[in-house]
Amino acid sequence: MLTFLNLIKFNAIILFIIMEYNEYNIENKKRRKKRLKKLLKRKRRDKRMNYINNLKVIKIMSQIDDKLFLKIFKDNRKGYFKSFMKLMSRLGDGYVWAFLYFSIYMFRIKYAILYFTRAIASAFICIFVFLYIKNFFSRMRPYKKHDKIPIMYPPDKHSFPSGHTMVGFALSFSMGSYGLGSAILFYTIASLIAFSRVYVGLHYPLDVICGIIFGTIIGVLTNIIFFYMIGLPIIGHI
16 A cells, blocks of 8 residues: 555656656747847847948948037036036926926816827827837947947937937927917927937937937827817917
8 A cells, every 4th residue: 555655656756747847848948939039130130230331321421420429429528508408308208298288288278188188199109119210220329339428328228219309309399389489499498308319428410310300200290190080280279
Protein backbone atom coordinates (compact mmCIF):
# COMPACT_ATOMS: atom_id res chain seq x y z
CA MET A 1 0.00 0.00 0.00
CA LEU A 2 2.81 2.35 0.94
CA THR A 3 4.65 1.53 -2.29
CA PHE A 4 1.51 2.26 -4.30
CA LEU A 5 1.09 5.67 -2.60
CA ASN A 6 4.74 6.48 -3.20
CA LEU A 7 4.27 5.58 -6.85
CA ILE A 8 1.29 7.93 -7.11
CA LYS A 9 3.30 10.72 -5.46
CA PHE A 10 6.22 10.07 -7.79
CA ASN A 11 3.96 10.19 -10.86
CA ALA A 12 2.34 13.40 -9.60
CA ILE A 13 5.77 15.01 -9.14
CA ILE A 14 6.85 13.94 -12.64
CA LEU A 15 3.59 15.27 -14.11
CA PHE A 16 4.05 18.57 -12.27
CA ILE A 17 7.65 18.88 -13.55
CA ILE A 18 6.50 18.16 -17.13
CA MET A 19 3.71 20.75 -16.89
CA GLU A 20 6.08 23.37 -15.46
CA TYR A 21 8.63 22.59 -18.15
CA ASN A 22 6.03 22.92 -20.89
CA GLU A 23 4.80 26.20 -19.41
CA TYR A 24 8.39 27.45 -19.22
CA ASN A 25 8.94 26.50 -22.87
CA ILE A 26 5.78 28.30 -23.95
CA GLU A 27 6.78 31.47 -22.04
CA ASN A 28 10.30 31.19 -23.38
CA LYS A 29 9.01 30.92 -26.94
CA LYS A 30 6.78 33.96 -26.41
CA ARG A 31 9.72 35.97 -25.07
CA ARG A 32 11.93 34.90 -27.99
CA LYS A 33 9.17 35.78 -30.46
CA LYS A 34 8.71 39.17 -28.81
CA ARG A 35 12.47 39.88 -28.90
CA LEU A 36 12.60 38.82 -32.55
CA LYS A 37 9.71 41.18 -33.42
CA LYS A 38 11.48 44.07 -31.69
CA LEU A 39 14.73 43.26 -33.47
CA LEU A 40 13.04 43.12 -36.89
CA LYS A 41 11.17 46.34 -36.16
CA ARG A 42 14.43 48.06 -35.17
CA LYS A 43 16.16 46.79 -38.33
CA ARG A 44 13.31 48.04 -40.53
CA ARG A 45 13.42 51.42 -38.79
CA ASP A 46 17.21 51.68 -39.16
CA LYS A 47 17.00 50.75 -42.84
CA ARG A 48 14.25 53.34 -43.38
CA MET A 49 16.18 56.04 -41.54
CA ASN A 50 19.39 55.29 -43.45
CA TYR A 51 17.53 55.65 -46.73
CA ILE A 52 15.86 58.91 -45.67
CA ASN A 53 19.04 60.42 -44.21
CA ASN A 54 21.04 59.62 -47.36
CA LEU A 55 18.67 61.53 -49.63
CA LYS A 56 20.44 64.62 -50.95
CA VAL A 57 17.59 67.00 -50.11
CA ILE A 58 17.43 65.65 -46.54
CA LYS A 59 21.18 66.10 -46.10
CA ILE A 60 20.98 69.74 -47.22
CA MET A 61 17.97 70.42 -44.99
CA SER A 62 19.70 68.73 -42.01
CA GLN A 63 22.81 70.89 -42.46
CA ILE A 64 20.69 74.06 -42.51
CA ASP A 65 18.70 72.78 -39.53
CA ASP A 66 21.88 72.10 -37.53
CA LYS A 67 23.27 75.59 -38.21
CA LEU A 68 20.00 77.32 -37.28
CA PHE A 69 19.62 75.23 -34.14
CA LEU A 70 23.15 76.03 -32.92
CA LYS A 71 22.55 79.74 -33.53
CA ILE A 72 19.34 79.73 -31.46
CA PHE A 73 20.25 77.27 -28.71
CA LYS A 74 23.03 77.90 -26.20
CA ASP A 75 23.33 75.54 -23.24
CA ASN A 76 24.98 78.12 -20.98
CA ARG A 77 22.26 80.77 -21.13
CA LYS A 78 21.23 82.60 -17.96
CA GLY A 79 18.77 85.29 -16.99
CA TYR A 80 15.08 86.08 -17.11
CA PHE A 81 14.60 85.35 -20.82
CA LYS A 82 15.77 81.77 -20.30
CA SER A 83 13.21 81.36 -17.48
CA PHE A 84 10.54 82.94 -19.67
CA MET A 85 11.28 80.56 -22.55
CA LYS A 86 11.16 77.59 -20.19
CA LEU A 87 7.78 78.80 -18.94
CA MET A 88 6.48 79.23 -22.50
CA SER A 89 7.62 75.72 -23.38
CA ARG A 90 5.67 74.38 -20.40
CA LEU A 91 2.60 76.28 -21.63
CA GLY A 92 2.49 73.83 -24.52
CA ASP A 93 1.09 71.21 -22.16
CA GLY A 94 -2.59 70.61 -22.82
CA TYR A 95 -3.95 71.47 -19.39
CA VAL A 96 -2.66 75.06 -19.75
CA TRP A 97 -4.70 75.55 -22.94
CA ALA A 98 -7.77 74.13 -21.21
CA PHE A 99 -7.29 76.53 -18.29
CA LEU A 100 -6.92 79.49 -20.67
CA TYR A 101 -10.07 78.57 -22.56
CA PHE A 102 -12.18 77.98 -19.46
CA SER A 103 -10.99 81.15 -17.73
CA ILE A 104 -11.53 83.39 -20.77
CA TYR A 105 -14.50 81.96 -22.68
CA MET A 106 -16.42 79.22 -20.91
CA PHE A 107 -18.95 81.46 -19.14
CA ARG A 108 -18.82 84.38 -21.55
CA ILE A 109 -19.75 83.06 -24.98
CA LYS A 110 -22.72 81.12 -26.34
CA TYR A 111 -22.16 77.43 -27.13
CA ALA A 112 -18.74 77.60 -25.43
CA ILE A 113 -18.80 73.88 -24.62
CA LEU A 114 -19.17 73.03 -28.32
CA TYR A 115 -16.18 75.19 -29.25
CA PHE A 116 -14.21 73.59 -26.44
CA THR A 117 -15.17 70.08 -27.63
CA ARG A 118 -13.95 71.00 -31.12
CA ALA A 119 -10.64 72.19 -29.70
CA ILE A 120 -10.20 69.00 -27.65
CA ALA A 121 -10.93 66.90 -30.76
CA SER A 122 -8.21 68.73 -32.72
CA ALA A 123 -5.73 68.20 -29.84
CA PHE A 124 -6.39 64.44 -29.69
CA ILE A 125 -6.00 64.11 -33.47
CA CYS A 126 -2.68 65.97 -33.19
CA ILE A 127 -1.44 63.64 -30.46
CA PHE A 128 -2.29 60.55 -32.51
CA VAL A 129 -0.64 61.99 -35.66
CA PHE A 130 2.56 63.30 -34.10
CA LEU A 131 3.16 60.10 -32.11
CA TYR A 132 2.87 58.09 -35.33
CA ILE A 133 5.17 60.45 -37.27
CA LYS A 134 7.73 60.56 -34.46
CA ASN A 135 7.85 56.77 -34.30
CA PHE A 136 8.10 56.54 -38.10
CA PHE A 137 11.00 59.00 -38.56
CA SER A 138 12.67 58.47 -35.15
CA ARG A 139 14.69 61.67 -35.47
CA MET A 140 17.20 62.15 -32.66
CA ARG A 141 16.77 65.15 -30.38
CA PRO A 142 19.20 67.94 -31.35
CA TYR A 143 20.77 68.26 -27.90
CA LYS A 144 21.71 64.56 -28.06
CA LYS A 145 23.16 64.80 -31.55
CA HIS A 146 25.28 67.85 -30.66
CA ASP A 147 26.11 66.61 -27.15
CA LYS A 148 24.50 69.59 -25.41
CA ILE A 149 22.70 69.98 -22.09
CA PRO A 150 19.12 71.14 -22.72
CA ILE A 151 17.42 73.75 -20.58
CA MET A 152 14.67 71.17 -19.92
CA TYR A 153 14.20 67.51 -20.79
CA PRO A 154 11.52 66.04 -23.10
CA PRO A 155 8.93 63.35 -22.32
CA ASP A 156 10.06 61.21 -25.29
CA LYS A 157 13.24 60.63 -27.29
CA HIS A 158 12.18 61.64 -30.82
CA SER A 159 12.28 65.12 -32.28
CA PHE A 160 10.29 65.35 -35.52
CA PRO A 161 7.78 66.99 -35.51
CA SER A 162 7.25 69.23 -32.48
CA GLY A 163 4.15 67.89 -30.74
CA HIS A 164 3.75 70.97 -28.53
CA THR A 165 3.80 73.18 -31.63
CA MET A 166 1.33 70.97 -33.50
CA VAL A 167 -1.16 71.01 -30.66
CA GLY A 168 -0.62 74.73 -30.06
CA PHE A 169 -1.41 75.73 -33.65
CA ALA A 170 -4.30 73.28 -34.01
CA LEU A 171 -5.87 74.73 -30.86
CA SER A 172 -5.06 78.28 -31.99
CA PHE A 173 -6.97 77.77 -35.21
CA SER A 174 -9.84 76.01 -33.46
CA MET A 175 -10.18 78.45 -30.54
CA GLY A 176 -8.83 81.52 -32.34
CA SER A 177 -11.32 81.21 -35.17
CA TYR A 178 -13.99 82.57 -32.81
CA GLY A 179 -12.83 86.16 -33.40
CA LEU A 180 -9.89 88.47 -34.10
CA GLY A 181 -9.05 88.98 -30.42
CA SER A 182 -9.01 85.22 -29.85
CA ALA A 183 -6.79 84.68 -32.87
CA ILE A 184 -4.22 87.27 -31.73
CA LEU A 185 -4.13 85.85 -28.19
CA PHE A 186 -3.83 82.17 -29.06
CA TYR A 187 -1.50 82.55 -32.07
CA THR A 188 0.84 84.74 -30.01
CA ILE A 189 1.05 82.07 -27.30
CA ALA A 190 1.48 79.27 -29.89
CA SER A 191 4.28 81.18 -31.67
CA LEU A 192 6.15 81.74 -28.41
CA ILE A 193 5.78 78.06 -27.56
CA ALA A 194 7.11 77.08 -30.99
CA PHE A 195 10.20 79.29 -30.65
CA SER A 196 10.79 78.14 -27.07
CA ARG A 197 11.00 74.48 -28.15
CA VAL A 198 14.11 75.30 -30.18
CA TYR A 199 15.45 77.76 -27.59
CA VAL A 200 15.43 75.14 -24.79
CA GLY A 201 17.23 72.61 -27.01
CA LEU A 202 14.49 70.06 -27.65
CA HIS A 203 13.71 70.65 -31.34
CA TYR A 204 15.21 71.70 -34.64
CA PRO A 205 13.63 74.65 -36.46
CA LEU A 206 12.29 72.24 -39.11
CA ASP A 207 10.50 70.24 -36.40
CA VAL A 208 8.71 73.40 -35.34
CA ILE A 209 7.93 74.59 -38.89
CA CYS A 210 6.39 71.22 -39.76
CA GLY A 211 4.54 71.26 -36.44
CA ILE A 212 3.00 74.61 -37.42
CA ILE A 213 1.95 73.27 -40.85
CA PHE A 214 0.56 69.95 -39.56
CA GLY A 215 -1.19 71.59 -36.60
CA THR A 216 -2.84 74.23 -38.79
CA ILE A 217 -4.04 71.59 -41.28
CA ILE A 218 -5.53 69.51 -38.45
CA GLY A 219 -7.17 72.61 -36.96
CA VAL A 220 -8.75 73.52 -40.31
CA LEU A 221 -9.95 69.95 -40.98
CA THR A 222 -11.42 69.66 -37.46
CA ASN A 223 -13.34 72.90 -37.91
CA ILE A 224 -14.66 71.67 -41.27
CA ILE A 225 -15.77 68.35 -39.72
CA PHE A 226 -17.62 70.12 -36.89
CA PHE A 227 -19.25 72.48 -39.40
CA TYR A 228 -20.77 69.54 -41.29
CA MET A 229 -21.57 67.58 -38.11
CA ILE A 230 -23.22 70.21 -35.89
CA GLY A 231 -23.08 73.48 -37.81
CA LEU A 232 -20.29 75.30 -35.92
CA PRO A 233 -18.85 77.95 -38.28
CA ILE A 234 -15.40 77.22 -39.67
CA ILE A 235 -14.45 80.86 -39.06
CA GLY A 236 -16.35 83.16 -36.69
CA HIS A 237 -19.11 82.26 -34.26
CA ILE A 238 -22.82 81.48 -34.12
